[in-house]
Amino acid sequence: MATETSQSPSPIVSSPSSTNTTTSLITINAAAQLPIKLTPLNYPSWWALFNAFLLGYDLMGYVDEIYTPSPPSIASSPSYPHALWTRQDQLLLHAILALVSEQVISLIASAKTSKAAWDKLSQLFANRTRSRVISLKERLTLTRHDSKPATAYLQTVKAISDELALIDAPVTDDDLVIHILNGVSPEFKELAAGARARESSISFEELHEKLVEYEAALQCEDTHTASPVITANINQQPHSSLPHRESSGTTSFNHSPSNTTQFRHSYNTFGTGYRGFCQICDQ
Numbered sequence: 001m002a003t004e005t006s007q008s009p010s011p012i013v014s015s016p017s018s019t020n021t022t023t024s025l026i027t028i029n030a031a032a033q034l035p036i037k038l039t040p041l042n043y044p045s046w047w048a049l050f051n052a053f054l055l056g057y058d059l060m061g062y063v064d065e066i067y068t069p070s071p072p073s074i075a076s077s078p079s080y081p082h083a084l085w086t087r088q089d090q091l092l093l094h095a096i097l098a099l100v101s102e103q104v105i106s107l108i109a110s111a112k113t114s115k116a117a118w119d120k121l122s123q124l125f126a127n128r129t130r131s132r133v134i135s136l137k138e139r140l141t142l143t144r145h146d147s148k149p150a151t152a153y154l155q156t157v158k159a160i161s162d163e164l165a166l167i168d169a170p171v172t173d174d175d176l177v178i179h180i181l182n183g184v185s186p187e188f189k190e191l192a193a194g195a196r197a198r199e200s201s202i203s204f205e206e207l208h209e210k211l212v213e214y215e216a217a218l219q220c221e222d223t224h225t226a227s228p229v230i231t232a233n234i235n236q237q238p239h240s241s242l243p244h245r246e247s248s249g250t251t252s253f254n255h256s257p258s259n260t261t262q263f264r265h266s267y268n269t270f271g272t273g274y275r276g277f278c279q280i281c282d283q
Contacts, residue, residue, distance in 0.1 A: 025088050026057050030098040038100040043125035044162040050099070063118035089114050096121075128167045134165050140171070145184045150215040154180065154208050158271050177202055184211070187218055 028034075034053055038046040054060040061067030067085070080233040092114035097105060100121075107124060111117035140160045145153045157180055171179070179186045191214045195202055202210075 023170055025084065025091065026059065028095040030095045034095070036099070038104050038121070040103060041126070041143065043121070044159065044166050046099075047126070050096075059088075059092060062089050062113075063115045065115060072232050093117055126163075126166050132167060133164065133169045136167075136169075140164070140179050143179075143183055145188070147185075150184075150211045151208075153183070154204075154211065157183070158204065173203060174201055176204055177207055180204075182205060182213075188214060208250055 034049060036042065036046050036049055051060075054063065091110065096114060096117045097108070100108065104121075104124075106116045108120045111120060140157065143153070143156055143160065157176070163178055164171055177195065181195055184192055188211065191210060195207065195210070
């Protein structure tokens, strides 16, 4: 007569798709594994980090009800599946509470399970109502480059885009590029025209790189343009007392805007010695 085979210990949770069959608890070092605390302004990045942690440790089921506790038993053993599930859930709840700022913790302090805390945060910061979507899209449309650095402008646009994706209203890559190009300062019109003329799509990362490089080039050009330029104001002296050098083939400059611009162009282009002939001091 064949003997009955012994069955393996019950898992902490009961889920058809779960691979978590261990009876040991997963400890969470919140400060080391999840170094970002949730504030009212960084929910998308905090959620992405915590979500990856839950998936990596196979704990996502605790916050989306895929894992359910085994029925309670009269057994008092702390290793019984229901007790293990409860303990793991409380460890996860503790991690959530430890990873929110003081402004947020009071809003979820009454949560008794990790799912309750997770759902409350979602309701507070990832509201999927139509008014929320419209508000974010309006912010995306009205965001302008103005005088802020290109990096700060792009980070603002990307943060709004990430929030829309989080509430199931994602912005396509092409639409995101259009919003960015429509909001850049007039100084970037040449780069914006080139990006629009491309036959292939441009990614956010590539556009970010181009805008930052273009901004650096503009700043470098402004630095050269602001260099001191020696000019002479002939209106301060009688014309008859000024020496005439044009007949000798030496270039002379007056103070008209066009000649000043031409002089600056020549000086910036060659950048060595020639600064024109001064009609005041004959040097």
